[in-house]
Amino acid sequence: MVRLWCRAFAEQVDFSTDYQPWVVANFSGILCVDEVYQGDLALLLAVDPAAPDGDRLVGYTLLSNIKLLINTRSRRSSNSCGRPASSPTT
Numbered sequence: 001m002v003r004l005w006c007r008a009f010a011e012q013v014d015f016s017t018d019y020q021p022w023v024v025a026n027f028s029g030i031l032c033v034d035e036v037y038q039g040d041l042a043l044l045l046a047v048d049p050a051a052p053d054g055d056r057l058v059g060y061t062l063l064s065n066i067k068l069l070i071n072t073r074s075r076r077s078s079n080s081c082g083r084p085a086s087s088p089t090t
Contacts, residue, residue, distance in 0.1 A: 023048070023056065023058055026051065026052075026056075027048060027058070028048050028049075028050035028051055029050075030048060030049055030050045031046055031047070031048060031058060032046070032047045032048075032049050033045065033046050033047075034047070037066065040064060040065055040066050041062065041063065041064055041066060042062070042063040042066040043060065043061075043062050043063075044060060044061050044062075044063065045057065045059075045060045046058040046059040046060065
């Protein structure tokens with residue numbers, strides 16, 4: 001349902017001129033990011049929970065091929081800990 005909304009309305013809104021300046025001008029300084037997964041898709045939502053009129057959507061993105069992204073991030077994390085990507089993790 002959210003995916004259909006994103007596709008239907010995202011093209012009608014120019015976030016850089018219509019929405020983003022308004023959100024920045026009224027931003028409370030608190031940001032919550034939620035993740036929702038379905039198969040290989042991930043929906044990331046950024047919300048300002050302290051907006052005067054309640055939770056305000058600050059931004060969102062829909063990622064596909066999430067398993068590839070998780071594997072890449074896991075390899076980067078292992079490399080930053082000094083472990084080569086090919087070494088097994090236990």
